[in-house]
Amino acid sequence: GAVVSQHPSWVICKSGTSVKIECRSLDFQATTMFWYRQFPKQSLMLMATSNEGSKATYEQGVEKDKFLINHASLTLSTLTVTSAHPEDSSFYICRGTSTGKSANYGYTFGSGTRLTVV
Amino acid sequence: AQSVTQPDIHITVSEGASLELRCNYSYGATPYLFWYVQSPGQGLQLLLKYFSGDTLVQGIKGFEAEFKRSQSSFNLRKPSVHWSDAAEYFCAVGAPGGTASKLTFGTGTRLQVTL
Numbered sequence: 376g377a378v379v380s381q382h383p384s385w386v387i388c389k390s391g392t393s394v395k396i397e398c399r400s401l402d403f404q405a406t407t408m409f410w411y412r413q414f415p416k417q418s419l420m421l422m423a424t425s426n427e428g429s430k431a432t433y434e435q436g437v438e439k440d441k442f443l444i445n446h447a448s449l450t451l452s453t454l455t456v457t458s459a460h461p462e463d464s465s466f467y468i469c470r471g472t473s474t475g476k477s478a479n480y481g482y483t484f485g486s487g488t489r490l491t492v493v
Numbered sequence: 494a495q496s497v498t499q500p501d502i503h504i505t506v507s508e509g510a511s512l513e514l515r516c517n518y519s520y521g522a523t524p525y526l527f528w529y530v531q532s533p534g535q536g537l538q539l540l541l542k543y544f545s546g547d548t549l550v551q552g553i554k555g556f557e558a559e560f561k562r563s564q565s566s567f568n569l570r571k572p573s574v575h576w577s578d579a580a581e582y583f584c585a586v587g588a589p590g591g592t593a594s595k596l597t598f599g600t601g602t603r604l605q606v607t608l
Contacts, residue, residue, distance in 0.1 A: 381536070409595065418583065419537075419598045468536055470596070482527060482587075482596075486536040 378402050379471045381485030388459055388492055396454045396488045398469035404449035405471030410442075413466040413487075422467075425452055459492040466490075495520045495586050499599035507607050508576050514569040514602050516584030525587040526567040527596065528558055532580045540582075543567065544589065554578070579606045 378401040388394050398408060407426050411419040423439075425431035425446035433439045441463075443455040452471070456463055467488045472481040496519040506512055518524060525544055529537040541552025548560040558569045567584060581601045588594035 418600045421595055421597075424595065481594075482539055482542060484529075484537040484539075489534065 377471075377481075377483045379405070379469060379483060379485040381469055381488060383488055384486060385489040386491070388490070390460055390492055391458055393455055393457045394459055394490060396456075396467055396469075396490075398452050398454075398471065398485050400450050400471045400473075403471070403473045405452065406449060406474045407472045408444075408446055408452035409470040409472070410444060410452075410454050411468050411470070411484075413468065415466075419468065422454075456490065459490070461492045464490055464492045495524060495588070495597045497584050497586050497597055497599035499582075499584055499602050501602045502600070503603045503605065505605040505607060506574050509573050512569075512571045512574045512578070512604070514582050514584075514604070516567045516569065516599060517565050518567065518584075518586045519565065520586055520588075523562065523589065525589050525594070526558075526560060527585040527587070528552065528556070528567075528569045529583045529585060529598075530554075530580045531583065531601075537583070540569070574604075574606055576606045576608060579604055 380399045382397050410422045412422050413419045422437045423431045423433045425444045427446050427449050431444035446452040469485040498517045527542045528540040531537050540556050541550045543550045543560045550558050556571050560567050581603050583601045584599040585596045587596045
């Protein structure tokens with residue numbers, strides 16, 4: 376249970392283009408999705424929290440116009456990196472949770488997306 | 494604000510030897526505590542978690558962790574390390590009471606296993 380599927384696993388894009396990353400909850404309804412970023416050899420930093428049907432809440436220092444998050448359904452949340460630049464190259468990973476479920480549905484992550492901007 | 498400290502950036506152990514990875518947290522009450530493992534280029538795998546109750550928690554792959562309130566610690570242990578355990582290990586803390594709490598991660602400990 377509590378499986379989160381994340382796609383793509385890796386993506387290379389040109390500077391100035393946009394990239395969309397998807398996270399799907401396969402066997403539960405993800406009422407909340409957390410998006411993290413991990414730079415090489417560093418820890419995971421929370422970027423934003425999204426609740427289904429609501430606007431995402433961004434952590435301090437994260438540009439909401441650059442990292443667009445959509446959580447229009449209980450099984451799908453997307454992160455779009457707009458006008459990507461080389462400094463956006465990172466590992467992006469999501470975590471889905473479900474209110475009303477046991478805690479076992481709250482602490483598994485997607486497999487991550489390695490973004491390289493050239 | 495919650496925080497996690499993993500004092501050891503890098504640890505090397507011999508295969509078959511015991512392992513202990515340290516984790517200290519800062520939180521106003523007893524938080525939820527987690528250990529994750531990450532292999533190179535991979536996502537995070539949950540090893541174990543502590544919510545309440547028995548302070549010795551058993552996880553997957555033969556790992557265990559002990560919550561010590563007096564020391565604000567949640568150290569990860571394994572009695573006999575296998576070469577496949579080489580990876581990055583992250584300790585994390587979350588607010589208790591629900592699954593929709595933010596997790597704060599430590600900086601990680603890289604485990605190297607020598608044969």
